[in-house]
Amino acid sequence: MPGRQFPDGFLWGAATASYQIEGGVTEDGRTPSIWDTFSHTPGRVLNGDTGDTAADHYHRWESDLGQLRDLGLGAYRFSLAWPRIQPEGPGTVDQRGLDFYSRLVDGLLSRGIAPVVTLYHWDLPQWAEDAGGWPARETALRYEEYARLAVAALGDRVHTWTTLNEPWCSAYLGYASGVHAPGRTEPAAALAAVHHLNLAHGFGGRVVRELAPKAQLSVTLNLHVVRPASGSEKDLDAARRIDAVGNRAFLGPMLEGAYPADLLRDTASVTDWAFVRDGDEATAAVPLDVLGVNYYSTQRVTAWDGVSPRATHDGHGKSGATPWVGADDVDFLPQPGPHTAMGWNIDPGGLTELLVRIAKEYPGLPMMVTENGAAFTDTVDADGEIHDVDRVEYLRGHIEAVGAARDAGADVHGYFVWSLMDNFEWAYGFDRRFGIIRIDYDTQRRTWKDSARWYRDLVTSGKLPG
Numbered sequence: 001m002p003g004r005q006f007p008d009g010f011l012w013g014a015a016t017a018s019y020q021i022e023g024g025v026t027e028d029g030r031t032p033s034i035w036d037t038f039s040h041t042p043g044r045v046l047n048g049d050t051g052d053t054a055a056d057h058y059h060r061w062e063s064d065l066g067q068l069r070d071l072g073l074g075a076y077r078f079s080l081a082w083p084r085i086q087p088e089g090p091g092t093v094d095q096r097g098l099d100f101y102s103r104l105v106d107g108l109l110s111r112g113i114a115p116v117v118t119l120y121h122w123d124l125p126q127w128a129e130d131a132g133g134w135p136a137r138e139t140a141l142r143y144e145e146y147a148r149l150a151v152a153a154l155g156d157r158v159h160t161w162t163t164l165n166e167p168w169c170s171a172y173l174g175y176a177s178g179v180h181a182p183g184r185t186e187p188a189a190a191l192a193a194v195h196h197l198n199l200a201h202g203f204g205g206r207v208v209r210e211l212a213p214k215a216q217l218s219v220t221l222n223l224h225v226v227r228p229a230s231g232s233e234k235d236l237d238a239a240r241r242i243d244a245v246g247n248r249a250f251l252g253p254m255l256e257g258a259y260p261a262d263l264l265r266d267t268a269s270v271t272d273w274a275f276v277r278d279g280d281e282a283t284a285a286v287p288l289d290v291l292g293v294n295y296y297s298t299q300r301v302t303a304w305d306g307v308s309p310r311a312t313h314d315g316h317g318k319s320g321a322t323p324w325v326g327a328d329d330v331d332f333l334p335q336p337g338p339h340t341a342m343g344w345n346i347d348p349g350g351l352t353e354l355l356v357r358i359a360k361e362y363p364g365l366p367m368m369v370t371e372n373g374a375a376f377t378d379t380v381d382a383d384g385e386i387h388d389v390d391r392v393e394y395l396r397g398h399i400e401a402v403g404a405a406r407d408a409g410a411d412v413h414g415y416f417v418w419s420l421m422d423n424f425e426w427a428y429g430f431d432r433r434f435g436i437i438r439i440d441y442d443t444q445r446r447t448w449k450d451s452a453r454w455y456r457d458l459v460t461s462g463k464l465p466g
């Protein structure tokens with residue numbers, strides 16, 4: 001089989017996030033984030049796991065950079081921990097936090113690896129939550145101040161600045177279903193959080209333009225591929241509602257400068273959106289150089305009759321609270337397999353569909369797949385090897401899907417595997433492993449899985465074997 005060749009210049013990378021790998025949570029002045037508080041609250045995270053040590057990257061970052069180099073990667077996507085940079089609150093800065101990331105950026109550059117930096121990947125300082133969190137406008141202003149410190153320190157040494165990672169999760173899992181930190185179940189607050197995240201994105205984007213004019217500006221969204229269970233009007237409307245609250249609540253303000261009218265209508269019984277002030281949507285629409293797209297699986301929805309038992313309700317919190325604010329009448333159907341260890345269905349075609357949709361709706365907008373990968377129950381053989389064939393097949397299928405989207409005209413110029421290494425998988429703790437490098441959490445030993453070798457061969461040749 002001939003195989004697919006990706007062009008020179010296609011950016012191959014791996015991704016991580018601060019709270020998921022760093023550990024060192026009390027070092028060099030760092031104060032708690034909402035995830036420290038949440039993970040230390042009994043019952044919130046599987047097995048009571050916390051990010052206190054995680055993959056100990058805070059101490060092992062140099063050898064981890066060696067792993068990236070050995071993998072032959074062109075880029076590394078990681079996030080900055082806001083509570084390292086402003087541990088004591090607004091108006092303060094801790095140089096030790098900035099210096100840590102500055103060393104990381106220089107270490108990447110000296111190895112020929114482009115730094116792709118996310119400013120916010122969910123570790124809100126606890127002090128910001130105590131002042132109201134994302135439902136409060138103040139948090140967007142505080143975020144701007146933090147972004148200014150980070151971008152002033154790292155500036156154009158960063159290849160791509162990403163303002164936010166998956167604001168859908170921050171808003172709806174954090175404030176509606178409560179399965180993520182800070183664990184609140186307040187639907188109206190979740191919609192206010194949506195808006196203040198959009199606003200923070202705009203503020204952060206302006207800061208990047210001003211202080212790092214040569215860097216690329218980006219945001220990463222986890223866009224949902226939602227399919228109606230049938231062609232009935234009701235099911236089509238269920239899919240539309242999920243698309244509105246899940247996708248267009250961000251795409252609208254960020255790329256079109258306005259919230260979609262149907263979203264405002266669907267959620268009118270929850271909030272009047274009075275927190276949106278004149279000029280906010282225009283602020284959120286800061287022009288992007290590249291859109292980051294995270295993709296894992298697809299969803300199938302139907303209109304719920306309000307009487308029959310629900311099939312499943314994706315992302316419901318323990319209290320039964322839904323993340324899908326304003327869409328209570330939508331039910332999520334079980335998806336046919338195969339599934340990953342997260343219970344997510346494997347559907348590479350959904351990635352092609354998503355990238356082609358965005359290309360059609362926003363012509364000329366370059367994209368990168370900033371996360372894609374899978375958790376599987378890895379086994380370590382007697383000789384210490386991890387033959388994760390299922391992960392290799394997952395990656396192969398999805399990278400082929402990126403190629404297919406490119407063939408169909410989508411301008412996708414990068415792909416980042418999630419994740420470089422096993423890490424703290426939020427509410428699932430260390431139980432779910434997404435890494436192409438295994439972490440032994442007892443010894444902190446790093447071991448390449450077969451998928452790491454397979455990915456190295458791909459990125460060094462640019463060729464997806466047929």
Ligand code: IFM
Binds near residue numbers: 371
């Ligand atoms: O681990 C997360 C990551 O932090 C954000 N995107 C999805 C991944 C897998 O759940």
